[in-house]
Amino acid sequence: MEWDVIYYEKESGEVPVEEFISTLSPKQRAKALWEVRLLAEHGTGLREPYAKSIQGEKYKGLFELRVQQGNDISRIFYFLPVGNTFVLLHGFVKKTNKTPPRELDTALRYMQDYLRRCDSK
Numbered sequence: 001m002e003w004d005v006i007y008y009e010k011e012s013g014e015v016p017v018e019e020f021i022s023t024l025s026p027k028q029r030a031k032a033l034w035e036v037r038l039l040a041e042h043g044t045g046l047r048e049p050y051a052k053s054i055q056g057e058k059y060k061g062l063f064e065l066r067v068q069q070g071n072d073i074s075r076i077f078y079f080l081p082v083g084n085t086f087v088l089l090h091g092f093v094k095k096t097n098k099t100p101p102r103e104l105d106t107a108l109r110y111m112q113d114y115l116r117r118c119d120s121k
Contacts, residue, residue: 001043001084002040002084003039003040003041003042003043003084003085003086004040004084004085004086005036005039005040005078005085005086005088006085006086006087006088007087007088008087008088008089008090008110008111008113008114010110010113011113011117016089016090016091016110017076017088017089017090017091020074020076020090020091020092021033021076021091024072024074024093025069025072027069027070027072028067028069028072028074030069031067031068031069032065032067032074032076032091035050035051035065035066035067035076036065036076036088038050039051039065039078039086040086043084043086044080048066049066049068050065050066051063051064051065051066052064052066054077054099054104058108059104059107059108061079061080061111062077062078062079062089062104062107062108062111063077063078063079063080064076064077064078064099065077065078065088072093073093073094074091074092074093074094075091075092075094075099075103076088076089076090076091077089077090077091077103077104077107079111081114081115081118087111087114089107089110089111089114090103090106090107090110
């Protein structure tokens, strides 16, 4: 099965994950884009250390790409709304062991916005 990967776009036209990836160092950017390609190749079969589901009922359906290049760690949240298309929602540089709730809530808000706008079409 082939998997598609698209980037969530806000109503304003901003694309948060593209903007996030562009801020990374060249090596970290290359690693992030490589993991996005892995997601496209392996889909739901992609597992740790590259991908992991977010725990907790509140975040059901959210996953994270776990990007690490040397000591630099970042995460890109995504979900699979229907079929074979993943939507990349939000990325951030990880500085603590636990993912900050505000980063998760941002990804959740983007996911809800994407679904709301898709349902209204």
